[in-house]
Amino acid sequence: MSLDQLWAGWRHDYVTAAGAAERRGTDDDCVFCRIAASGDPSEDNGVVWRDELTFVVLNAYPYASGHLLVAPVRHLSSLAELTVTESAGLWEATRTAAAAIGTAYDPDGLNIGANLGRAAGAGIPRHLHLHVLPRWSGDTNFMTAVAGVRVLPESLPRSWERLTRAWPPG
Ligand SMILES: [Zn+2]
Secondary structure, eight states: OOHHHHHHHHHHHHHHHHHHHHHHTOGGGOHHHHHHTSOSOOTTTOEEEEOSSEEEEEOSSOSSTTOEEEEESSOOOSGGGSOHHHHHHHHHHHHHHHHHHHHHHOOSEEEEEOOOSGGGTOSSTTSOOEEEEEEOTTOOOHHHHHTTOOOOOSOHHHHHHHHHHHSOOO
C-alpha cells in the first residue's frame, strides 16, 4: 500500500468519525469547541494563538507541515452568523497566521480558504474554520491538497514550536 493510500484512508476514518459524532447531534462532540475550551496555547492542545473570540490551531490531519486552522470560539457554522467583531477577529488571525507561516516555513505560496458544508469538502461543517497552509512550487495542485493526499515530513509538536516562535508579538 502506498503512502498516499494510507493517508487517504486515515483521513477517511477521520471524516467518518466526525460524521458519526454529528449524527448524535450534541455540541459536546464538536472538536473545535473542545479545543476552544482547552485553555491557553500549548503543545498539548495544538493551539498556536488565541484570544476571547478567535483561536488558531494546528490541523491534526495536515495537508502540509504548518497547516493551521483559524476558528471563532463561538460554535457557529456559517459566515452569516459571525458578528462584525468576530468576523474582523477571524480575518486578523488569518492574516497573522499567514505571516507566521511565512516566517516559519518561507513557502513559495499560501492557500487560504474555507470549505463551507460537507458537500464543499468540510470534515467538520458545524464549526466554521479557515485553512491556512504553506505551498511550494512543484507541489500538487490545490484540489489534490484539499483531497487530503499528502505526506507529512514534520511532527505536529515540531510544527507547533516553529509557528509559536514565528507568531508576531502583540
Ligand atoms: Zn463547535
